[in-house]
Amino acid sequence: MDYRRLLLALGAQIGVFVFGALSWLALTHGLLASALLCGLGALGLAVLGLSLTALNVTRERLLNRLAPGSTFPSELNRRRLQLLLDETPSPLLLQTEDGQLIAVNRAARSLFDVAYALPVASRKVLLGGDGALTGLGGQVRWKGATYAVHRAEMVEPQQTSHLAVLTDISADVRAAEATALRDLLRVLNHELMNALTPVASMSRSALELLGDDTPESRAAAAKALERVVARTEGLHDFINAYRALTRLPPPVMQPVVLDEWLDVLRESFTAQWADKGVVFDCDSVTATVLMDEDQMWLCAGNLLNNGAQAALEAPNPRVRLSVREVEGTVCLRIEDSGKGIPTGDADQVFLPFYTTKATGTGVGLSLAKQIVQGHGGALTLKAAVPGDPDRLPGACFEFGLKQV
Incomplete structure (x- = not known):
């Protein structure tokens, strides 16, 4: 508040006092019109003083907000940063030292159906028993999608937080799975053909040799059947290996x-x-x-x-x-x-x-x-x-x- 507004406010207060005193004297002497006029003057000066005071308070607050080191620019920067984060398509998660897991941007809040922090149940499903973001693996699945996890540590004066960026790689994973399936079918076809082709050939030869019904042909047929048995045992081992590969149970951690x-x-x-x-x-x-x-x-x-x-x-x-x-x-x-x-x-x-x-x-x-x-x-x-x-x-x- 500068000295001019201070003098005006002080003058208004003195005027209110003077007009109030005159109004009282006029009222005691029966001069009703004069008393009413002095009362209106006092009321007008009071309104003027209050207006000046409110104007100065508003001015001081505005100056404080715009002053260097004030919180107004910091709040503006924070809102701008939040808008930028909300436009980021990758979900962002932040874990503070107290273990709370915060959905930082709109993508994270939408993915986990929360307004701010993940509930304890969701946090345990996502992070496991320890509930630590640092223990999250390189990939994580949530709602049928696969996300690659990129972690960073944020060191601040008062605390250390951990940030995780989730990148949707479901399309890449599906493409890799399709490629792996084609490779698997190619290998299976190769192995089965390698095993079954000689089995069919030797079985046919053994059948023809048995039709001759001579000691030599029977001996040759027996050798052919021995080879068939060996090949079928190899195929049995191959199938057992395939079953072990496809029936691996989930690990008990x-x-x-x-x-x-x-x-x-x-x-x-x-x-x-x-x-x-x-x-x-x-x-x-x-x-x-x-x-x-x-x-x-x-x-x-x-x-x-x-x-x-x-x-x-x-x-x-x-x-x-x-x-x-x-x-x-x-x-x-x-x-x-x-x-x-x-x-x-x-x-x-x-x-x-x-x-x-x-x-x-x-x-x-x-x-x-x-x-x-x-x-x-x-x-x-x-x-x-x-x-x-x-x-x-x-x-x-x-x-x-x-x-x-």
Whole structure:
């Protein structure tokens, strides 16, 4: 309030007092007209004073809002940022230190049917038992759609929050599944034709030989039937492998002390491969992870056995299992000293029934990959790094498990 408005307001108050006193005196002396006139003057001055006071208060508030460091520009920026976030098509989730999971933008609020924060039930379904956004895997499914998860940490002076961006990759996943199905049908057709064609040919030959009814023809027919039996047994094994691959149950996730689990894995591998000359190096780590022990035994066993078989094809066979902790995840790496996987085969090693071994079923790596995916991770074949002293020269597979 400047000095001019202050003087006017003060003058108005003095005027109200004076006119009020004159009105009272006129009223006591019976001068009703004069008393009424003085009262109206006092009322007018009072209204003028109140108007000046209100005008100054409004002016001060406006100046305070527009002053440097005021909250008005901050509020304006916040609203602009919210408008931009609401236009973002990818759902954004923010988890604060108190565990609350907030739907940041319109896409997230629409996806989870909330106005602000996700309820506890939805949070547990999305994040699992620990309810931590940091434990969310690389992919998540919600309402029949698949989303890729990208996480970031937001460090503020008072607290640390975690942000997750969900990108809808359902179309990509469906395309990949269609491609995988075509590849699977192609491999199945190849394997079945390879098994059934000689069976039909040898069966026909055996039937013709039995028609001759001579000792030589009967002996030749018996040999042909032996080959038919061997081929049908091989086809039976192939079908059993296919059933194991397609009937894998969902994993039963439980906390497992990784060091104890690795000790048993080390003993099992040594008992099977030590007498063949394969050296096994295995790290130790004091961490607890979530996994289905039986399924992960099958996964790690397939990877280690493949590594041992490959290592035996080169001098000084060696297999290594190394462990490292990265942001709430325990990464396991299995590598061998064999000849490695040719570059042309790298994209096909995870296909069901694809194998480069004469006696292999082509199920081990595909089953291992399916088990790791069921645990919320991804089994990857790491490319060779020439000249890296920390890497064995053969194949190298890596996957992660959630840490408790």
